[in-house]
Amino acid sequence: MKIDIKELQETKIISSETAQKIESYYDNKPNSTYSRLLIVFGILGSVLISLGIILILAHNWDELPKSIKTLVAFFPLAIGQLACLYVILKKKSSLTWKEGSSTFLFLAIGTCISLISQIYNIPGHFGSFLLTWSLLGLPLVYIMRSSIASYLYIIGITYYTCYANFYNWEMNDYHYCWLILLIAPHYFQLSRQKFQSNFTTFHHWFFSFSLLVATFTFINDHDEIIFVSFMSLFGLFHLIGTRKEFQSIHAFANSYKILSSLGFLSVLLPLSYNWFWEDLIKHGIPSNELFTSSEFLSALVFSLIALTVLIRFNLNQENTSPISFLFLAFIPVFLIGTGTIISVYLVNLIILGMGIYYILSGANRDNLPLLNYGLIIIAALVLSRFFDDNISFVIRGVLFVLVGLSFFAGNYYVIKKRNRHE
Amino acid sequence: MNKKIISLIAFACLVLSQLFIPIQMILGKENTLQTGTLFKFKTAPVDPYDPFRGKYITLSYEIEECDSDTEWLRGEQVYVTITEDSLGFAKIASLTKQEPEELQTYFEAEIRRGNHGYGNLWIDFPFDRFYMEESKAKSAEDTYRYASREERLNAYALVAIKKGDAVVKDVLIDNVRIKDYITEKSYLD
Numbered sequence: 001m002k003i004d005i006k007e008l009q010e011t012k013i014i015s016s017e018t019a020q021k022i023e024s025y026y027d028n029k030p031n032s033t034y035s036r037l038l039i040v041f042g043i044l045g046s047v048l049i050s051l052g053i054i055l056i057l058a059h060n061w062d063e064l065p066k067s068i069k070t071l072v073a074f075f076p077l078a079i080g081q082l083a084c085l086y087v088i089l090k091k092k093s094s095l096t097w098k099e100g101s102s103t104f105l106f107l108a109i110g111t112c113i114s115l116i117s118q119i120y121n122i123p124g125h126f127g128s129f130l131l132t133w134s135l136l137g138l139p140l141v142y143i144m145r146s147s148i149a150s151y152l153y154i155i156g157i158t159y160y161t162c163y164a165n166f167y168n169w170e171m172n173d174y175h176y177c178w179l180i181l182l183i184a185p186h187y188f189q190l191s192r193q194k195f196q197s198n199f200t201t202f203h204h205w206f207f208s209f210s211l212l213v214a215t216f217t218f219i220n221d222h223d224e225i226i227f228v229s230f231m232s233l234f235g236l237f238h239l240i241g242t243r244k245e246f247q248s249i250h251a252f253a254n255s256y257k258i259l260s261s262l263g264f265l266s267v268l269l270p271l272s273y274n275w276f277w278e279d280l281i282k283h284g285i286p287s288n289e290l291f292t293s294s295e296f297l298s299a300l301v302f303s304l305i306a307l308t309v310l311i312r313f314n315l316n317q318e319n320t321s322p323i324s325f326l327f328l329a330f331i332p333v334f335l336i337g338t339g340t341i342i343s344v345y346l347v348n349l350i351i352l353g354m355g356i357y358y359i360l361s362g363a364n365r366d367n368l369p370l371l372n373y374g375l376i377i378i379a380a381l382v383l384s385r386f387f388d389d390n391i392s393f394v395i396r397g398v399l400f401v402l403v404g405l406s407f408f409a410g411n412y413y414v415i416k417k418r419n420r421h422e
Numbered sequence: 423m424n425k426k427i428i429s430l431i432a433f434a435c436l437v438l439s440q441l442f443i444p445i446q447m448i449l450g451k452e453n454t455l456q457t458g459t460l461f462k463f464k465t466a467p468v469d470p471y472d473p474f475r476g477k478y479i480t481l482s483y484e485i486e487e488c489d490s491d492t493e494w495l496r497g498e499q500v501y502v503t504i505t506e507d508s509l510g511f512a513k514i515a516s517l518t519k520q521e522p523e524e525l526q527t528y529f530e531a532e533i534r535r536g537n538h539g540y541g542n543l544w545i546d547f548p549f550d551r552f553y554m555e556e557s558k559a560k561s562a563e564d565t566y567r568y569a570s571r572e573e574r575l576n577a578y579a580l581v582a583i584k585k586g587d588a589v590v591k592d593v594l595i596d597n598v599r600i601k602d603y604i605t606e607k608s609y610l611d
Contacts, residue, residue, distance in 0.1 A: 070448060077444075081437050088429050109440055116444045118477070118553045120451040121590040132443060139436045143429060 001026065036198075042096035043103055043148055050076070050107035066119060073115035080105030084144060102146030106137040106153075127167070130160040131175070141186050147199040150186055151206050158210040165217035172294060176214045183207075195245055201253040208237060208255045212263070218294040224285055225295035227267055228334050232302035234263035235327025239309045242321065264326060264354070265377065269384050271347045277337045285338065303327065322357055326350070351381045359406075363414055371410050379403050451589050458584030459527050460591065461504055461512035463547075465570045465577045478553040479566050479593065481579055486534075486545050488514050494543050495536040502545060503528040504583055511578065517545075521586065529588040549581055549590045554601065561604040569595045 002023065009019045064072070083101035091097040110133045117124055134156030140149040157179040164173035187207055190200050215233055219226050240246070241257030252258070270276065290296055306327055314320050329350065337343030355377035362371025382399045466482045494500065494517070504527050505515040515527075522528050529548065537543035554562045569577035580591040593600045 074441075074444070077440060081440070085433065088426070088433055092426075112440075112444050113447070116447050120447070121478075121549065121551055121553055122447065122451065123548060123551045136440050136443065139432070139439075143432045143436060 039096045039099060042100040046100040046103040047107070050104050050111070069119050070116070073112055073119065076108035077105070077112040080108040084140070087144065098144055099146055099148045102140045102144040102149045103152070106140055106149050109133055109136045127160055127164045130156055130163065134160065134179070138182060141183065147190065147203065150183055151202065153183055154206045154210050158213050161214050161217050172220060174294065176217070180210065180214070196249065201249065204253065205255040208259050212259060215298060218298045220294050222286055222290060222293040222295045224280055225293070225299055227271065228299040228331060229295060229302055230263065230267050231330040232299060232306050232327045234260045234267070235324070236302055236306040236309060237263065238326070239306060239314050239324055242324065243313065261373070265351075265380060268347055268351050269380060272344065272351060272381065272384055274341065274344050277341050277344045280337055281339065281341065303331065323354065326354070348381065351377060355381065359410055363410065366414060366418055368411065368414055371414055375403070375407050375410055378406065450587060454584040454587045454589045455582045455591060458582035458587070458589070461506065461581050461583060462510060462578045463512045463581050465566070465579060478551040479562055481550045481552055481590070481593070483547055483579070485512065485514055486547055487542055488517075488545070489542050490517055490537060491540070492517065493536070493538055494533045496533055498533045498536070500531050500533055500545060501528050501586070502531050512581070526585055527583050528586060529583050530586050547588070549579070549588045552579065552590055552593045558601055558604060562600055565595065565604050566593065566600065
């Protein structure tokens with residue numbers, strides 16, 4: 001660049017004063033790659049130091065009097081708090097210091113509580129320990145503006161809800177519903193201010209995956225309805241993932257689109273078999289406490305949010321895809337399925353429709369991955385029917401041949417179209 | 423107000439809340455240890471498959487199995503009032519569903535297996551762990567398990583109880599602290 005600046009100066013395109021200003025600007029600009037590496041290593045270093053201290057201190061020194069052991073238990077916490085105070089006073093603009101100190105303090109909270117429990121032989125409940133730890137670490141997200149603390153919080157509350165509901169299966173714990181809302185302001189603010197940042201990308205993944213995992217914990221006595229919850233959740237993910245802002249980021253950064261694509265198929269393919277609908281017709285849905293069940297409430301909430309997003313945001317966009325309405329279409333299909341077996345055919349048609357849509361979309365937009373995704377959907381459907389005893393071998397064979405030929409034909413068409421344009 | 427000052431005030435509140443939880447744990451347990459009543463709880467043989475998990479011994483007590491005329495269901499909360507038997511070991515004085523207001527020597531527990539109004543029931547005492555140093559852990563596990571099976575050895579946990587709370591102070595075998603017992607004697611003697 002300095003050579004270019006000199007050249008521009010010699011040819012009198014820029015003045016010497018302008019040349020000096022340009023050089024000075026680039027000399028003072030921090031190297032972004034170097035900064036990012038420093039941040040990553042800073043965070044890794046903090047995590048390793050914290051874990052190392054946890055392991056060393058958990059050695060439980062019997063020889064020390066209780067008072068000394070108690071003081072030692074507070075060391076990591078005190079160090080973490082002092083580090084964060086230093087950052088607030090002197091290093092507010094340093095991302096490395098901010099994230100490093102916050103990570104250390106977050107982990108130190110858990111260390112302190114566990115060590116006190118060991119010293120006083122307190123059995124405690126692992127679930128309440130996780131909840132306390134997460135809640136005590138949450139303010140770090142807002143005070144220190146730390147994204148790593150945010151990830152740790154999301155991991156903590158997700159683990160807590162899984163532990164509370166799967167380990168203690170007799171009780172239903174739904175604190176997750178308000179716990180996840182506490183981190184939402186930070187996530188939304190980050191998305192608004194730094195959408196392209198890696199921290200935001202990781203937030204997409206952590207947030208969406210946490211919601212997905214937590215939905216499993218809502219499964220209770222009315223488990224048939226959870227399929228509606230999942231379809232509405234994936235519908236919401238699809239609506240978010242197809243928004244304009246997400247088109248500017250890398251495909252793998254768009255967790256919502258990926259999870260919705262995989263999710264729709266994961267729900268619909270098993271429902272393309274008779275057994276679920278036959279069982280639903282035979283046993284019905286238990287009517288006791290149906291409208292207060294976690295499955296019904298989660299289905300209602302996710303459906304309403306998805307519908308609001310669809311009407312308020314996505315319908316205004318150009319070319320709203322039919323997939324955006326899939327979660328809505330599934331609700332009547334499910335309701336019909338409580339009385340008649342016809343829903344199994346409807347589900348198969350929906351999957352077929354999805355496949356065809358993506359194939360045509362891929363062909364029109366000259367997008368090979370999209371086209372092949374559509375073909376994979378069709379192939380998955382045909383493969384599911386392969387294991388379906390209700391269809392004859394001949395028909396199954398013909399379907400396989402057709403799908404195989406479609407793969408060749410579809411890809412050939414797009415490549416030929418591409419070559420024609422070139 | 424300056425953003426930095428707001429951050430500092432918020433941080434100060436955070437520090438206080440992060441210190442409050444562990445300090446409250448310590449004060450509560452110390453109060454029970456200093457002013458509670460000490461009882462000797464005779465230990466029962468534990469499942470040899472997994473009496474030890476990592477850094478602590480899982481403690482099991484003879485009096486966790488008892489009988490009651492009241493119906494108790496699994497998972498139900500129970501208040502266990504303790505007294506001493508003729509040999510100086512802890513025994514259950516009463517089981518109540520409500521907190522005994524006037525008494526001091528009781529703790530909160532959970533029913534592990536109910537009795538449906540007759541017969542024996544099992545209670546999960548909340549003080550079922552004793553942390554040991556890792557290097558002594560395996561010896562302590564074997565010693566504890568052996569001592570609990572052998573009737574000639576008195577293996578018991580020293581527990582301080584006060585108004586709903588219980589804290590394990592130590593585990594002793596023949597009146598010797600377990601950590602000293604495993605260094606002084608071999609359990610094979």
